[in-house]
Amino acid sequence: MSRKQRQTRPLTMSSELRYTANTQLEHLHARYTGTGHADLTKYEWLTHQHRDTLSSIVGHPPLTSYLAIADGEAVGRVKFEMTERMLQPCGPPPKKDD
Template structure:
């Protein structure tokens, strides 16, 4: 019983610290939005990866960075109303 309680407390701690882990009330849209935002933030935060992606896209690094920052506003589109329930 103590192990189960400790496991639940650890899970709650992780969920409060890292948004990407989600929780029971997290919708699919919220989870995928967090995942995409975390990915864009990682791409922007690693200059070598951003440079690699900009070369592949044939754009300047700053244009690619600006496009990714804009995509962080609404990364997966409009929330589906039917999803709430």
């Protein structure tokens, strides 16, 4: 291998790694909507966090039972309220400035 070939080889590996990292990141964003991106606002990030928490509570029966006992409500009622809160967990979105 000549000296010129050795110098160009790491550059192609670097660009391949960058391409692979970008495609993996795009795959994560497509698969998991809550992973965020560079243009994510504070409201959107907070909304994702609240929805993740609420869905985790609904998806784990012991957590749902714990909240039902603590609130003195039926388990079905707690699940319904958690699911309803997922619609707008942080209230209406803020006004956008153009």
